[in-house]
Amino acid sequence: MSAIEIRDLSVYFGEGAEQMRAVKSANFTVAEGESFGLVGESGSGKSTVLRAIAGLVDSWTGEMSVLGTPLGRKRAPAFFKQVQMVFQDPYASLHPRHTVDRVLGEVLKLHGFSDIDARIDRLLDDVGLGKGFRFRYPHQLSGGQRQRVAIARALAPEPRIVLLDEPTSALDVSVQAEILNLLSDLRAERGLTYLMVSHDLGVIGHMCDRIAVMQHGEIVELLDVEKMRALQAEHAYTRHLLDSSIRSVREIS
């Protein structure tokens, strides 16, 4: 059974003559325990795919299934026990007037856990923050710490799949390294499946086993990370992306 299966997925925005197809007949499968990456430029539809799976966009056609269960227009509460999402901007994704304790407590309560108090402490330990952060407000945390809280919130219902939408693009490279290490550790410990969106090929190459490259709403190429590292892309656009990313790293000397 695959963790995520997407068949012929198209997502539309707007109506009538203004209608625009943000995702065009996307097909891919993510195996359980796999880390799958979606890359592309802004406007390529990569985040829209993630939002469609999470149920944040309902104007789609095609078939999607998660852990063998086909998805409809509405998501059942059981879905959110299996699938959770981490968003791009840690400054915007936490309620500014809720403490960390309340953010995590709310999720745990919604998912029907009874030992909330012990679980909050454990979650904070798991993401490397510790109990000292429990009664802080988001403005008392740095960007990296906020993203750790967002990850703790996503882990609270003990999901099997985590959707990651550019989880480190708002962070400094040094903090990015810490968060990526944390995500790798959590996946190894809990056997999580990741579906990660990023514009940064370095990050995707570090985190993912297989990669889908998107351009103008279409998946133009699916490739293994080994192939990507060896720069053996078939599609011209993938080669262009790889070339840009390598050139911005390597010194022109």
Add this chain to the structure above:
Amino acid sequence: MTSLLDVENLRVTFPTRSGSFEAVRGISFSLGRERLGIVGESGSGKSMTGRAILKLIRKPGIVTADRMQMGGTDLLTASEREMRRIRGRHASMIMQDPKFSLNPVMTVGSQITEALLTHEKLSRAEARKRAVAMLDAVAIRDPERVMSLYPHEVSGGMGQRIMIAMMLIPNPEILIADEPTSALDVSVQLQVLEIMDKLVTDRGMGLIFISHDLNLVSNFCDRILIMYAGRIVEVCQAGKLHEAKHPYTIGLLNSVPDLEHPRPRLDALQRDPAWREAPSVSALT
């Protein structure tokens, strides 16, 4: 080398309820006809340094220095009126996000000609001709059409090239670019940088390139200042970045995931409190 800008012991201080906070803590550097990179994490004081040069730090922020000399002008004693003459004519600045730095209710054309007409006496028709030529120089196709567009009608990459055109049209000697490409996609990033690089080199300008991306800066600069907690911890020649000695610089370099050299774990930066206390390295030439 004659320097375009000399800064000695620059400090930027903000008074807060719990005492004053120093964002920049006594840095010294000079800029010649070269490309100087300033790199650091958020909060290292790199953007504040760029703003302080043009005296763009708003109250209650306080800028002090032993010396701040741009060409023949002493920036420390310059009045606001003199500063307005200097900004654009002698030194201009490109900000991070074109969405927030272009005027949303003015057409591209009128914004660019305004920059020119502020500093030079010439007819509107002449200014328009120069603006179109400048847009052409930043590789914008069909510049005549773009002149009449509003900022929301252009893409991010185009917006940033329009910013570059606007900042370069009065022919300044110094260009300060504060994260000019961070808001852009990787593939557009290089194009914008190459255009900026070419124009700066052709005109023999001095460039201050502020960025958090050490690798990117090393490609486009001659000399790099690495800032940590408001001080310069190391000065590197761009080609010799791999010879960097400061643990902070090495840590930054190693924390970037590299596509071609995968590692199971990224090196997390271990911060040493001593870095904060170490005196600032001088980057005067």
